[in-house]
Structure formats: structure tokens, C-alpha cells
Amino acid sequence: MKYSRLEEYINNENEESLHEKEPPQTKQQERRRSRIWDVTLLSALPWILNILFASVLLFLFLSPSYSGPSGSYETEFGTDMTLPTKVGLKRVRFTGSPHFFDNGTAWRTPVDSNAPWPENRRYFGEPSREIDWAWHDLIGDRYFSVSEEEAKKAWGDKYVMYRDPYRGGYTAGLDMFHALHCLNALRKALGQDYYPYTDIHGQVHLEHCLDLLRQEIQCYGSTTLIPQKHFDGLEHPYIDSDQVHTCRDFSTLREFTTERGEGGRLYVPREEWDDKI
Incomplete structure (x- = not known):
């Protein structure tokens, strides 16, 4: 070799x-x-x-600013409206989960009046002016004037079909407030002796609201774990939904919507259409 x-x-x-x-x-x-x-x-x-x-x-x-090609919950998604200020995230413990006495009777923890708004108000219970005003402060004046640039970004080539023929320009609102409106409509449907029935808020509207809320819940898909726990008054486990969630700051979104209204510092003047009704 x-x-x-x-x-x-x-x-x-x-x-x-x-x-x-x-x-x-x-x-x-x-x-x-x-x-x-x-x-x-x-x-x-x-x-x-x-x-x-x-x-x-x-x-x-x-890197908190990192986001994928579709955006992120903390910054914004591609389908979100761009806001002038960043909407921060908050860790919020939900409230309202049922509890049970030893005889099986259900009860809920009273609203904490010292909690930060909006969690210091009652939104459900026997119909009353107090509850109605709480909902008004939550979702009142939720629609505002939208610029043509914002309309094009949101709705693409079909934006012209959303011209407002009554007030001029374009009118829209954040989807969250529409979903809350639907929740309030369902609340009122449970108290028809107190709230008058109207055709526009009839069965079709209620079914629309139920289906919208279904899609909203599925869309945002919270993966916070909700445990079951034992109550002496029940023969089976029951959920405890009072868990900490990560949420967008509602107060920032409410303030933005208010400021976009007429007279607000972020108001967008409406363009007059020749075919205005």
C-alpha cells in the first residue's frame, strides 16, 4: 500500500x-x-x-414591539383602525362569576364602587335608570366622522358605497362598541315589560346580535384558562370565571371615540356630497 x-x-x-x-x-x-x-x-x-x-x-x-405580518394584539392588527396613541394592555381580573350557598342557591359578588371605571358600575339586574345611564356612558355617541383616507384603508375599493348621504363624509364606529350595543340589546330583550318593543330591534336584530357576539368571541379567542371548582351546595364542579385576563385599555378606546365626535379635538370635518339627502 x-x-x-x-x-x-x-x-x-x-x-x-x-x-x-x-x-x-x-x-x-x-x-x-x-x-x-x-x-x-x-x-x-x-x-x-x-x-x-x-x-x-x-x-x-x-421585544414588545414585535408583530407578525398581520400585526399584534398590543400594537394593532392590519384590520384595526390606526389610532393616534398606542392602546396599552392591562391585566384585569374579571368579575361576576356565580357563587353558591350550601343549599345550592346562586349569588354574585356586588359591584365594587371603588373599582376603576367602568367596573364600578352595574350593567345588569332589574331594569333601572341607573343601569341605563351606565350603559349610556359605556357606549353612547359611538359613531363618528371618518376621513376619506381612513375609509379607503378600512374598506378598499368599495369605500364609496359607505358615503353618508345625510350628514356628508363617512360615518363609522369601533367594532367593540357595536358588540357592546348588541349585548345591551339582549339585556333589554330580557325586560320587555320595562323596555318598549320596536320592529327595528325585533327578532331579526336579536338574532343578529347573538350571531355577532358568537363571531366576536371566536375571533379574539381568549386562551385564558378558566378552572372548575367545588362548591358544597352543588353536586358537580362549577366554573370560576373570575380570572386575570390581558386586555386592551378600554378607557383609551372610549376617550378616542368621544374625541372623534363633533366638537372633540380629533373631530374630522365632513365632506359635503352633491347628492346629500
Whole structure:
């Protein structure tokens, strides 16, 4: 085997007249070093990939401004209206989950009047002016004037079909307030002795509201875990929905809507249409 390598070395020497030939042992050393490097690289590759993967995850975790191609809950999604100020996130413990006495009778914790608005008001119960005013402060004056630029961004080429023929310009509101309006309509439907029935808020409207709320809940898909717990007055577990959730700051959205109204500092003047009704 040694003689074969020597013969190969002598034959190749004539073909490489322009370069000085290295001794055979040097090539063997290079091949050995190359094999060692290949083995080392292959052995280290999983660790290198793990480090790179962990670095990417750490970057995403530590970067609150990161958002995917569709946007993010904290910044805004591509389908959201762009607001002049960032809507912060808040950790909020929900309230209102039923409790049970030992005899099985259900009860709910009273509203905490010292809690920050809007959680310091009653929104459900026996119909009353107090509850009606609470809902008015929550969702009143929810529609505002929209600029043509905002209309194009929101509705694309079909934006012209949303011209307001009565007041001029375009009129719209944030979807959240429409969903709350629907919830309030369902509340009123439970107290028809107190709230007069109207055709426009009849069965079709109620079914629309139910279906809208179904889609809203499915769309935002909260993954906060809701546990079941034991109550002595029940023969089976019952949920405890009073858990901490991460929410957009409602007060910021309410303030923005108010300021977009006529007379507000963010009001958009309406464009007059020739075919205004």
C-alpha cells in the first residue's frame, strides 16, 4: 500500500510542473485535519442550531414591539383602525362569576364602587335608570366622522358605497362598541315589560346580535384558562370565571371615540356630497 502511494506521487509530479509538490505526509495530515473538522462540525451542529433558535425566541420574548405580518394584539392588527396613541394592555381580573350557598342557591359578588371605571358600575339586574345611564356612558355617541383616507384603508375599493348621504363624509364606529350595543340589546330583550318593543330591534336584530357576539368571541379567542371548582351546595364542579385576563385599555378606546365626535379635538370635518339627502 505504501508503494502504491509512492508511485502515485511520482506520476502526479509530472502533471504539476507549475507547483512544488508537497510531501505525502503533509497531504495525509491535511486530510486528517479535514475529517476531524467535519466530524467536529457535525457534532456541534445541533448545539449551534439550538443556540440560534433560543436566541430568536429570546428576541421575540424581549421585544414588545414585535408583530407578525398581520400585526399584534398590543400594537394593532392590519384590520384595526390606526389610532393616534398606542392602546396599552392591562391585566384585569374579571368579575361576576356565580357563587353558591350550601343549599345550592346562586349569588354574585356586588359591584365594587371603588373599582376603576367602568367596573364600578352595574350593567345588569332589574331594569333601572341607573343601569341605563351606565350603559349610556359605556357606549353612547359611538359613531363618528371618518376621513376619506381612513375609509379607503378600512374598506378598499368599495369605500364609496359607505358615503353618508345625510350628514356628508363617512360615518363609522369601533367594532367593540357595536358588540357592546348588541349585548345591551339582549339585556333589554330580557325586560320587555320595562323596555318598549320596536320592529327595528325585533327578532331579526336579536338574532343578529347573538350571531355577532358568537363571531366576536371566536375571533379574539381568549386562551385564558378558566378552572372548575367545588362548591358544597352543588353536586358537580362549577366554573370560576373570575380570572386575570390581558386586555386592551378600554378607557383609551372610549376617550378616542368621544374625541372623534363633533366638537372633540380629533373631530374630522365632513365632506359635503352633491347628492346629500
